[in-house]
Amino acid sequence: MSAAIAGHPTEITQIAKKPKSQRSSDSMRKGIEILILSVPALVMFLGFVVLPVIMAAYYGFFKWKGYGKPSVNGTFVGLDNYKIILTDPNFQQALGHTLLIAVLSLVIQGPLAILFALLLNQKFKGRGIIRTLIFVPYVVSEVIVGTGWGLMLQSTGAVNAVLAKVGITGVDWIADPKAAIWTLMFIISWKYIGFAVILMIAGMQSIPEELYEAARVDGASFWQMQWRITLPLLGSTVRIWAFLSLIGSLQLFDLVYIIWGQYVASTAGTSTMATYMVREGRLAGNYGYGNAVAVVIFVISLVIALTYQHFVLNRDLEGAITGPEKKRNRKHKVSNKRAHARSAAANVSASQAKSSEASLATAPIHEGEVA
């Protein structure tokens, strides 16, 4: 949005045909302004994001123990580290676990969150309390969640004690390789569903009430309304949530590290790419190798994120991308057509649907980009 607005003044000055000298001093002043305002952010970005990535790539070419300089105290091994990473069954397992967690998170949390949001979007007594309760786990720190569940789910912990009272012998939820990944999925779902629900509720509340009224007049049932109005208009929220959830899954580290400790994660089958990096890099003291793992994780995450953005978030991102005015217009036309088609299905006037989707589409994306 802001980018689009920023684009306008230049066009206006060009159209107004000011004297040449004034025009150039204007654009010069603007250039300096942009430069000064962006330098601090740029320095931070280069210093704390780009530079570490470059350094990690450099360190990744060495066998290096982290003492002294890699060029002096390490040995240059070229791409050897990468060869070992990609053929290490432990890494392949960790990658498998990470992808499984990413997919399961979407499959488990998505439908549940929408159902919860549908429920919490109705008016009933105590709605505020339940909304708060469902959001509380998301606010609690990972360390506390991990320690708490870790203690309760031990084979001699509270959960098994309760199960024993009803006559069920519980398994070792954490150490049993067959159960561990599902235990982790349960804890992840419990912890992060609150965030999904809040996003969905926000998305639902920006759907205009008139659409439902019109549908009701036409005799649509409750579920028909959710299926034909809520779900389609919730699309962009779902896509953004899925993107955030994917990124969260790819980075998953703290919960696993706290519950399974430094070593047992790969034994129990819950290791992730991040825990593999810490174990093989920092804990094993192989700083060169660890940096190579970091680069691999970076590339995998980047490819997944860009692919998702390109194919799924594509239509939500328009308006956030600055580009030639013509191109933007063309895209708008396409999306208008889509909006028309969908609003026809919803059996309401086209313009209403277009405006509501446009506002839905742009608002959360900017948040996502900032995050």
Add this chain to the structure above:
Amino acid sequence: MRLKQVLAAGLSIVTLFSLAACGNSNSASSDGKTEITLWHNSTTGDGKAYWQSAADAFMEDHPNVSIKIEPIQNEDMDGKLQTALQDPNSAPDIFMSRGGKKLRDMVEAGQLMDISDKVSDTVKTQMKSALSAESVDGKLYAVPQSVLPGGMWYSQDLFTQAGVSQTPTNWDEFKTAAVQIKDAGITPIALGGKDAWPAAHWWYWFALRECPTKVFDAATTKGDFSDGCWIKAGEDVEELLKLDVFNEGFLTTPAQQGAGSSAGLIANHMASMELMGGWDPGVIRDLTPDGKDLADLGFFPFPAVENGKGDATAVMGGVDALAVGQWAPEEAVEFLNFVSEKDWQEKYAKAFSTIPASKEAQDAVTSPALKGALEAYNNASYVTIWLDTVFGQNVGNALNEGVVNMMAGKGTPQDVVKTIEDAAAKG
């Protein structure tokens, strides 16, 4: 105009970096005193107080020296040290060392001071047996503070309650005793498998009993694990596992944190024994309900293994020492000589409930458990430090994890040896 842009950009960068560069160097303070920083891992209680009082006493004798003590949480120590050592200005002058491969890595990076000729005769004679653990290629780099021989720590009351009158000396007796304790309704062995190394200690000890000293040395110096005794060690662990004598859920039990940890189980009489290093009495003391020494704590050496080719008296243990940075002032070594004297070593033994490195100060050890450990240590014909310390973090961690995998039923004794070889490729 271009110049202005460049100037503006330059100015913002300079501002940022001048803010970041506000660190200070630590070698000489403004009042002309020589400043020494010391990093140790006792963040609470008597241990922390011991270092402060030692520093205060030294500063009284040397008014021109100021010692800054910084206790660092044990688990954070390695990471913080590694970062700090990159820059002599922020690095401590004296810091904890456990010897082994890591000490060698620091020496090879030129970060440690060779103190072979700088330590006092007291250090050279009274700590003689512990010096080799802190030496690299015949040169000394750290001054030992305590020796921590490993073995079985057990509750005398629970043994009596189960009708085990004598501590087992060989593998058969050990198995019989463990089953007898189990049948009496008591958990025989506590194990903190979550931290991996306590589980791996079982494998180390069996290896020590199974492998001849020569094979052991070949593995630690050349990384040669071809001898069949290494696989035999794994099979011994499996045999013990089949008896089902470990505490329930040992894979997710930590070693030292809280009453549910393996040390906590011993401290609260929830399990009868555990295999640990010489720090165990101190850790157990902090986890008893009243915070006092466990009255009925006893010690017996790791039992001999039938047909084992290893030395039956051999002892594995740790050495806690203080290393000196290559950049440290001479007074740093003087301070280490100061705390190596008998009276300070005796105070150290009391503060940490452990065995001091100085032979003369070892009379200060009074608890029966520690006395037993000390006796086993002094009678040993062969002493080595923990295998994971010897091999360094890389191979050591892989070895620890390999043993845990095996104990979780996800690997064979052969896999443990293979893990070691795989890890060697990464470092």
